[in-house]
Structure formats: structure tokens, C-alpha cells
Amino acid sequence: MIxxxxxxxxxxxxxxxxxxxxxxxxxxxxxxxxxxxxxxxDGFDVTKEIQYFKGVPDLAxxxxxxxxxxxPGNGEAVRFRNQxxxxxxxxxxxxxxEYLAGRKEIDPKRIGVMAISLGGxxxxxxxxxxxxxxxxxxxxxxxxxWEIWRSRFEKLxxxxxxxxxxxxxxxxxxxxxxxxxxxxxxxxxxxxxGVVQKITCPFLMVHGEGDxxxxxxxxxxxxxxxxxxxxxxxxxxxxxxxxxxxRSTTPASERRPCGIxxxxxxxxxxxxxxxxxxxxxLCGAVVLVCAVTLDATAQPYPNAPVRIVVPFPPGGGVDSxxxxxxxxxxxxxxxAFVVENRGGANEIGRAHV
Numbered sequence: 001m002i003x004x005x006x007x008x009x010x011x012x013x014x015x016x017x018x019x020x021x022x023x024x025x026x027x028x029x030x031x032x033x034x035x036x037x038x039x040x041x042d043g044f045d046v047t048k049e050i051q052y053f054k055g056v057p058d059l060a061x062x063x064x065x066x067x068x069x070x071x072p073g074n075g076e077a078v079r080f081r082n083q084x085x086x087x088x089x090x091x092x093x094x095x096x097x098e099y100l101a102g103r104k105e106i107d108p109k110r111i112g113v114m115a116i117s118l119g120g121x122x123x124x125x126x127x128x129x130x131x132x133x134x135x136x137x138x139x140x141x142x143x144x145x146w147e148i149w150r151s152r153f154e155k156l157x158x159x160x161x162x163x164x165x166x167x168x169x170x171x172x173x174x175x176x177x178x179x180x181x182x183x184x185x186x187x188x189x190x191x192x193x194g195v196v197q198k199i200t201c202p203f204l205m206v207h208g209e210g211d212x213x214x215x216x217x218x219x220x221x222x223x224x225x226x227x228x229x230x231x232x233x234x235x236x237x238x239x240x241x242x243x244x245x246x247r248s249t250t251p252a253s254e255r256r257p258c259g260i261x262x263x264x265x266x267x268x269x270x271x272x273x274x275x276x277x278x279x280x281x282l283c284g285a286v287v288l289v290c291a292v293t294l295d296a297t298a299q300p301y302p303n304a305p306v307r308i309v310v311p312f313p314p315g316g317g318v319d320s321x322x323x324x325x326x327x328x329x330x331x332x333x334x335x336a337f338v339v340e341n342r343g344g345a346n347e348i349g350r351a352h353v
Contacts, residue, residue, distance in 0.1 A: 005060035012069060014095045019069055019083070020076040021096070022048050024056050025105070026065040036110035037065035039096045039133075041089070041126070043117025043140070044174075045166045047075030054116060054139075065106060069096050071122065073174035084176040087189030093126030097133060110134050112201075117165075120205075120214070121145055121190055124226070128198040136228075138205045141219030145190035148214070153180060163212035192222055202230040305336035 006025040011018035026035035038059060040051055048068040056066045070077040071092050073085025093113060101108035112135035115123035120142040127136035142148075149171065152162040172178065175186045203226050207219040223231070306329075310322040326337040 005057060010067075010099070012067075012092070012095050012099045014092055017081070017083070019071060019092060019095065020048065020081075021067055021069040021099075022052065023103075024052070024060050024066045024068070026063045027060050028063055034105055034107035034110075035063055035065050036112070036134075037067060037100050037106045038137075039093070039100065039111065039113045039126075040066050040068045041071050041093075041096075041113070041115035041119045041122045042069070042074040043115065043119045045170055046117070049075070051116070065100075067096060067100055078174055082176075085174040085186075087121075087125070087186075089122040089125040090129035093122075093133075094130045097130055101132075108132075112136065114139060116140055118142065118145070120207075120222075121192060124192055124196045124199060124203075124222070127201055127203070128195045131198075131200055133201055135202045136199060136204070138203075138207075138222075140211070141205055141207045141214050141222050142190075143192050143214075143218050143222040146184065146187040149184065149187055153184075193225065196222060196225050197227040199226050199228045201228060203228040204232055305338050308337060308339045310339055310341050 005027050008023045008025065010021050010023050012021050026037070040048075040056065042048065042051060048070045051068045056068065059066050069092070071089070072078065072083040077083040078085070097111055097113075100106045100111050111133060113123050113126045113130075113133045114137035115121075115126075116139040120138040120140040123136050123138050124142075127133045152164065152168065155162040156168065171183050172180075175183050177183050177186065205219065205223050205226075207214070207216065209216055211219075308322045308326050322339045326339050329337040
């Protein structure tokens with residue numbers, strides 16, 4: 001029997017309303033008394049349900065509870081409650097902290113905050129202004145989000161394609177605005193200079209060396225500005241305190257971004273389907289994220305390699321799933337599965353299937 005942590009859907013009181021959240025209870029604590037906990041905020045375009053697969057079961061197994069929150073602009077909060085994104089993360093960071101501190105099974109002195117992707121802004125901001133947080137993890141760096149979008153729009157206007165996880169119009173929706181100028185005005189508050197200097201709790205930043213959206217020097221700038229005296233000291237060649245960096249020897253075009261742990265459930269489905277030769281379930285799992293076609297220019301089926309056409313550029317979340325799926329499918333079915341990136345509008349990818 002597979003052990004699962006206790007999962008509880010909860011509501012976080014927030015400014016006359018509430019925010020949806022999932023509380024994953026600590027397991028195997030081996031101790032009497034309240035457990036430590038982490039508040040886990042979303043990034044730009046993910047949800048609390050997806051966040052669960054980003055290491056949360058591992059936290060629970062190690063005796064650490066986790067409160068995954070759909071903050072304003074994310075998931076259920078924006079889709080069903082019209083709670084729009086804003087830059088003052090401490091407003092709902094404090095709400096999340098106080099909710100956990102009020103639970104008898106949680107130790108209020110051992111509550112940390114972490115977040116992923118754009119959460120690299122949210123978690124440091126929350127820790128800077130809500131100093132009851134005992135620790136802070138930025139899973140992916142941010143520094144000046146206004147500048148990031150200024151650069152993205154500049155590339156779009158010149159006909160180039162910036163690295164984006166979703167269409168740029170998503171930004172307008174989560175801000176509840178109609179124009180790019182209005183969105184840029186909202187983004188003016190999304191800067192961490194003058195904010196991270198206020199952080200006093202232990203601080204950890206994890207960032208991918210090959211991150212195409214936030215360059216490593218930007219991450220280093222944020223890390224260097226953090227005011228905490230307790231920062232990790234993994235050594236770069238310069239032998240100085242530095243961010244923990246995910247390095248890879250894989251070519252840049254084939255790198256997988258950090259934060260793809262949520263895909264483990266998808267791979268388990270592939271493993272189960274292929275183990276029982278359930279090809280219908282197997283193909284269904286792959287079609288969830290990409291298109292599959294045979295290479296008509298090579299050997300005929302069943303000896304030809306199977307192409308997985310990913311209608312996105314290399315390095316994104318869907319590309320990562322496609323590559324993980326291809327490796328697992330090749331291993332379990334004993335034939336070649338290869339990923340072919342056909343980024344652009346949906347019709348471009350579809351035309352190659």
C-alpha cells in the first residue's frame with residue numbers, strides 16, 4: 001500500500017475574504033509536540049495542485065508540514081475569486097503565517113516561506129516584511145520584474161520570441177488590466193532592491209545556471225543584496241558565498257529547467273501503462289503534453305523512431321515533460337522515442353504531426 005500524507009483543503013482568512021490552500025500534514029515526526037512547516041507560494045502561472053508535486057511529499061515524509069497557497073493572481077484565487085496579482089506579498093504572507101501559527105499541530109517559531117519561479121520575488125518579499133518567518137527559500141531568482149517584462153516586450157516588438165512559459169497576455173489577465181502599459185505600471189512594484197536587504201532569517205536561493213528567463217548574474221545580484229547573515233556558502237570558483245546553482249553538462253538546447261519534480265506523477269503513469277503493455281493508456285499520457293507521430297522518412301512502423309512533437313521551444317515545462325517521457329518510453333518499450341521542438345503558434349506544431 002502506498003503511504004500518502006494527510007491532505008486538507010483549507011481557507012486562509014485574507015482581507016475580508018479568504019485564499020484557497022492545501023495543508024499537507026507532517027508525517028513520521030517521531031516527536032511529541034508541534035511540527036515545523038513551510039508556506040509554499042506559486043509562481044507566475046501555476047497552481048497549488050501542481051506545486052504539490054514539487055517536493056512537498058518529501059517534506060511531509062521528513063516531518064515538515066506544508067501549506068500550499070494560491071495567492072492573488074494564481075490558480076483558484078484568480079480563476080474563481082477574482083483575486084488579482086499585486087506586489088505586496090506580505091499582505092497574504094502574514095495571513096498564511098498566522099493561519100499556520102494558529103494550528104496546534106504547527107510550531108509558530110518554525111514556519112518558513114518558499115516559492116518557485118516568480119515566487120523568487122514573492123518569498124523574499126514576504127520574509128522581508130513578515131519577520132516571524134523562520135527561513136526563506138527562493139526557488140529561482142527574481143530582482144527587477146519590471147525590467148524583465150520591458151525586455152520581453154522589446155523582443156516581441158522586434159519580432160523575436162522571448163523565453164516565456166505561457167502567452168504574454170496572461171500578464172494582463174492576472175493583473176485585471178487591458179493594455180501592456182497598464183501592466184507595466186503594475187509591475188513597477190515588483191522590484192526587490194531595498195526589500196531583500198531587510199531579510200534577517202536564514203535564506204537559501206536555488207537557481208539554474210542555464211535559466212533563459214532570469215540570467216545567473218541577475219540571480220547573483222539579488223543574492224548579494226539579501227541582508228541575512230545566514231546564507232548558504234556553496235563555493236563558486238571565486239570561493240565566496242554564493243547561490244546554490246543547478247549546473248548541467250547537457251547542451252543548452254536540451255536542458256531541463258529546475259522545478260520539474262511535479263512530472264513524477266506523469267512518469268509513474270507511463271511506467272504503469274508500459275509495464276502492463278497498456279498502449280492506449282500510454283499514448284494517452286503522452287498526448288497530455290505533446291503530439292506523437294512516426295518518422296515517415298525512416299523505417300516503417302514498428303521499427304521507425306517515434307517522434308514526440310513539442311510545439312514549444314527547448315527548455316520549457318512542456319519540453320521537459322516530452323524529454324522525460326521519451327526517455328522513459330524508450331526504456332520501457334524498447335524502441336526509440338525522440339523529441340522534436342516546433343515552437344510557435346499552435347498550428348506550427350500541429351502541421352508536423
